[in-house]
Amino acid sequence: MKKEFAVIGLGRFGGSICRELSREGMQVIALDIDEQKVSEYRDIAAHTVMADSTDENVLRELGLRNIDHVIVAIGDNIQASMLTTLILKELGIKTVTVKAQNDYHEKILNRIGADHVIHPERDMGKRIAHHIISNNILDYIELSDDHSVVEVKAGRKMKNQTLIDLDIRANYGCNVVAIKRNKDVIVSPKANEKIEETDILIVIGSDKDISRFEKNLVADN
Template sequence: MKKQFAIIGLGRFGTSICKELFHMGHEVLAIDKTEKKIEMAGAFATQTLLCDATDETELSKIGIRNFEHVIVAIGDDIQASILCTLHLKDFNIPRVWVKAQNDYHHKVLEKIGADRIFHPEKDMGNRIASFLTSEKVIDYIDLSADYSIVEVLASKKVNGKSLIDLNVRARFGCTILAIKQNGKVNVTPDPSEKLNQGDIFIVIGNKQDLMRFQEAAL
């Protein structure tokens, strides 16, 4: 379903989100206070507006209240990010998602009601670290400080075994959400079906448990 998004701040992070949402077919309003960035965004946004998002009056004039999804991707100016977020929450916008620079910034954003907070550099660092430390990890999603979802590649250890044989939940405390086999995703795998090297397990669990699962079972 097509949705409407407003992206405030057209640095690398904001531009990347803007392009992706636009290519997915959504309507995207790109906002920045720099004219050059606005001109460049014309190629990957439904509409562009030159606006100082720290100015409550300017935000109101451009109709920001009409959006249910607003992403604050302001770069290094933490004060501007906080002030913009505060205005958006005062406008009762249902979903305000904000890029945080550090833990202090994150705490302030939580206090003023940001609905979701991103740490792009930190999140990417976690993903890269996971890839570097395990050849079996194909993809990685951080859910919290303790829990993740990972896609892991099955080794020859699983050949001929079944989910019943692996007994993942009892042995490791993890849950297999789905299995990719021959390019197809099975979200309700038969626990008695034989597994093969090269199958991909989509698993959720505590990070330490996931590590034990990767090392022992795969």
């Protein structure tokens, strides 16, 4: 059975989520207070609604309590974002994900019951910064304030060496959880797996350990 989603706020971020969920075959209700934005998604989402999400009666009438997951992607109106989140949780929505504008906004959203709070601009800024600092880091996902997952190019220093030879966990405190090799992905690679120069390693660890690993084994390949 397909999951049902609602996306409230059809700006750049909310619109992108709406498009991707719909492309994956999910049932999506797209809601915005702006008629032009709503009309833009008529042929994309399963249902589109022009409405004020801070009106509790409107959300009740839409039957959102039966929705699996609601994404609140309201742009600059922090008050509307918080009020919408509060109403959704009071309606008994199981999972509510909310876009936060800043740390203060995030703190309030957590207090009023948001299940997931995301900072798309801040998180993208961090990812871009890591790309700029090192050409070897292909992607960066923050797991917490101190831990991340990164994709790094293996390069010449690791070529033809096994994970046992490199002993990355003992030497750097990181774990190689997967290896991308051409179109294949080797999940939980064995210790005797030989690394090829063109491999991409998926590494998890503390930011400090990943930085040390990158500088010693990956940089200046």
